[in-house]
Amino acid sequence: MTTTVVQKNQGGLAATLAAGPDDQNVSEVINPATGQVSARYRRATREDVDSAVKRAEAAFKVWGATPPVERAEALLKIADAIEEEAEEFARLESEDVGKPITHARGDMPWMWDVMRFFAGAARVSSVPAAGEYANGSTSWVRREPLGVVGLITPWNYPLLMAIWKIAPALAAGNTVLLKPASLTPATTIKLVEVANRFLPEGVLNLIIGDRESGTAMVEHPSIRKISLTGATSTGKFVAATASKTLKRLGLELGGKAPVLVFADSPVRQTARDLVEFGFSNSGQSCTAPCRVIVEESIYDEFVEAYCAEVKSLVVGDPADPETGMGPLISEHHMNQVLGFIERAREAGAKIPVGGNRIDRPGWFVEPTVVTEVKQTDEIVQNEVFGPVVTIQSAKDDDEMLQLANDVNFGLSASVWTTNLSRTLRFSRELQFGTVWVNQHEYNASEMPFGGFGESGMGYELTAHGIDEYSQVKHVMVKPDLNA
Known part of the structure; x- marks a missing residue:
């Protein structure tokens, strides 16, 4: 198995990705509370990214055509599994990020709430009603998935940001390459392990890597959208690079509240x-x-x-x-x-x-x-x-x-x-x-989250968050050619 690909029902992913003592292409994870190395992982290469894209493209033929109710059922199962293993997720997040364990535990209920919210949103259409609008024709709008999307998450809230992104992306019918920050991959690795118990093979693919693998995702012509949460400087680089292939972008960047x-x-x-x-x-x-x-x-x-x-x-x-x-x-x-x-x-x-x-x-x-x-x-x-x-x-x-x-x-x-x-x-x-x-830093799954100016473009959360991972197609039918 390569660095990037997580196959269905395959356990022990962290061990599989762990780098041996002689490996050169590695990322070291440092425990910020001790300054000591806590884990080593092999970094994905451009070839690994390309391999993962091919798997995701193959999986999209099935997942993109899967009825919304079945996609919703998969998301609900993932949410239940996250809730069941919440303490382990909290422990990993605390160790990787240096977040106090009580705060990590307090964050957990939102993880499965977001997943369950988008399970419901997957079954609700946000497109206009079909009707006769012009030329004696009947029009309707199809909301369709984009295809393969690349999701790049930050080190400060690695689990939450991964869920904010994969939930609407999967709900909309896309297949995913998910790249966590190399400093804090542990909860993302476990999330992918859990999710792939319930998803078809190739739907959710993991990229463990650095700037090279992230750039390979942004440059890849078959990836239809990049969603990044990170620094404004990184967002500007991603926007400039993605413009070469006219990718859709979602950028949640810096702030100065x-x-x-x-x-x-x-x-x-x-x-x-x-x-x-x-x-x-x-x-x-x-x-x-x-x-x-x-x-x-x-x-x-x-x-x-x-x-x-x-x-x-x-x-x-x-x-x-x-x-x-x-x-x-x-x-x-x-x-x-x-x-x-x-x-x-x-x-x-x-x-x-x-x-x-x-x-x-x-x-x-x-x-x-x-x-x-x-x-x-x-x-x-x-x-x-x-x-x-x-x-x-x-x-x-x-x-x-x-x-x-x-x-x-x-x-x-x-x-x-x-x-x-x-x-x-x-x-x-x-x-x-x-x-x-009279409050600060509270959010709700039902409400949009995004910024103005150099804080980015697009938004996360809300039922319309699925639209960020969709494209719409107008179909106009004139039933009588002689009319």
């Missing part, structure tokens, strides 16, 4: 909630509330309350149920985050809490608060993707809105207020794909 805290919000409760959201997954989230903008009259009170909550965070071993924040994903990423903090210091910012590496094995950085920043500062404009939150002040609603929209990203934002008029205005004028009010 503004959080607008008004004087009518309960200061201490708001601070407590925002610390919980802001440092979840060590701030490694594209929707993290990392850019707090506070109404001037409560600024000092809020900063004091926020810093007190940050100081109470328990940072440590992800396997410890008491841990509230774990490590960053890699040494390289840790150094990037520390670089942002150091340059902010040099630019005159203040750091009332944190700002340093923690002296212990692994890639730990203190939860950090940065104040007295300018809107043009790098740390305000660019995605840090770590446990670093800036706090600014603004004198009124207009300045709050201006500062919030003054970045290139447009993924998510939140407004903390009890004023209904303000809520309506800001939900309309904030240029972000998701706007929360």
Whole structure:
């Protein structure tokens, strides 16, 4: 068996993919809490990608013609199996990502919810009703699968992002090449093992690899769509490369979420909630509330309350149920985050809490608060993707809105207020794909998720998410040639 192909009912995939001591073309997985190698996998080559595409093309002839009810039944069985093995999925996610085990367990119910949601959506048509619209003819629309699609997922939420993508892709009738980030493949490997108990051979194919294998997917002429969740720089490269074969694209990219805290919000409760959201997954989230903008009259009170909550965070071993924040994903990423903090210091910012590496094995950085920043500062404009939150002040609603929209990203934002008029205005004028009010980072399978500007194109979730993996065909029939 090759690196990329997972055959039906074939167990022990992780062992099959594990690289031997003499293998040269390998990816090493580092436990971010210890800095030690936890696994080694053979990387897929361009030849492996081509082989997987051929298998997926063959499988599409059957899966693409499978009735929606049968596709739905397969997704429901996969959802049940994920729920049954939830603890093992949570353990693997915690070890690979460095996410506290309690948080990994808390994420699990959404995994099977998304799968079950798209099982239902597979059976619901979103196309117009058939009818006589012109020229004495009857028109109808067919919603058809694209064919073979390539799904590329990130390292920060590897299991959730894989499910967000494979559920609508499979529900629509496509066959799939799924490539997880090489830093965190464990839950994706297990997901493919579980899913292939219920899918026909060749429908879901695994790619373990690096930039070379990802590029091979984007360039492959037989892959009809690429869906990527990742950095904006990666998204730009994928868009440019995919344009050569005019592939469909779904790009969920970076974010720099503004959080607008008004004087009518309960200061201490708001601070407590925002610390919980802001440092979840060590701030490694594209929707993290990392850019707090506070109404001037409560600024000092809020900063004091926020810093007190940050100081109470328990940072440590992800396997410890008491841990509230774990490590960053890699040494390289840790150094990037520390670089942002150091340059902010040099630019005159203040750091009332944190700002340093923690002296212990692994890639730990203190939860950090940065104040007295300018809107043009790098740390305000660019995605840090770590446990670093800036706090600014603004004198009124207009300045709050201006500062919030003054970045290139447009993924998510939140407004903390009890004023209904303000809520309506800001939900309309904030240029972000998701706007929360008095909460942050919650989503629902029924609602779309996607960004504006440099945060990407297309959307995930919602029943219309299946349309992202479909093409529509207008059929127009004139029954009487003599008419």
